[in-house]
Amino acid sequence: MEAVSLLQHQVEQQLRAEGDLSYVQFQLLARLATSHGRMTMTQLADGVVYSRSGLTYQAGLLEEAGLITRGRSPDDDRATLVTVTDKGRALFDRVLPGHVQVTRRMLFDPLADDELERLGDIMSRVRDHMRAQPPRSAARGNRGLGPAARAKAAPRE
Amino acid sequence: MEAVSLLQHQVEQQLRAEGDLSYVQFQLLARLATSHGRMTMTQLADGVVYSRSGLTYQAGLLEEAGLITRGRSPDDDRATLVTVTDKGRALFDRVLPGHVQVTRRMLFDPLADDELERLGDIMSRVRDHMRAQPPRSAARGNRGLGPAARAKAAPRE
DNA sequence: TATTGTTATACTCTATAACTATA
């Protein structure tokens, strides 16, 4: 966990310094820039964010910054389709090399090839296992964000 | 990173539900409960927190909750010695089993013994490597919290 | 001069609940 914390911190520093992005924002941008077309908010949220309102907030920031666009879906009038703008793509492209560099320097460099491969295998399996875990509290009004979101627990007080 | 995110989220849920603790607070408590005597704020911060004020804030919460005590160090009048109270130890003991259970269920269960061992080896080495990395911006007024803290970058604006 | 720690402050982010609108 300490290694992860150090990595996350460094990654966030780089993203903030070179693109004024949080890691969550970078992930959202990466999803959109990597995918072909548009995505709904729900699709976009999956695995990145644990509440709907959290995504709305982040999407609001990204839209305000001109990195994404939101519009009604023609298929489903309830859904919002999110698209990366050229500016968004440009920012992603501008930030990505530094991100790769940090990741490499911090995580990949000290590992031998077979170790890195093994790490990937292990963590992929762990991820799949976690996604398949039944949520602890399957509270109502809290569905539609995938397994990760559904794992959200009861209110604090 | 997704696996880590899912794990962290579940761990935080458990700690919040069973002990009303954040993960940072749990880590601080764990350090103190595990160590024999008292620790200075600086020692306590190492590897857990990235700013002095952040630790002061968290220590304030823990003290207010009666989980720790802060007092002047006899050796160094600048330093603050932090001690776990009985209540703090009790809370840690109460929360720990659930923490172990979550960790086991989410992370350990899907792995074979040798895989878990390998994961430990790999991540330990990664951690050591990261700790040894030279900070990107060795800004002044930002020392004394160990390598992790020193990695802190320039102000945002 | 450097280090330890605190405080004031500003800001980011997250989450719950309530709500609108569509399927």
Added chain:
DNA sequence: TATAGTTATAGAGTATAACAATA
């Protein structure tokens, strides 16, 4: 009745800068 998304709001947490006190 369920789902998609937004809004209002409250609260937790973090970090910078300025500061006081000691080494």
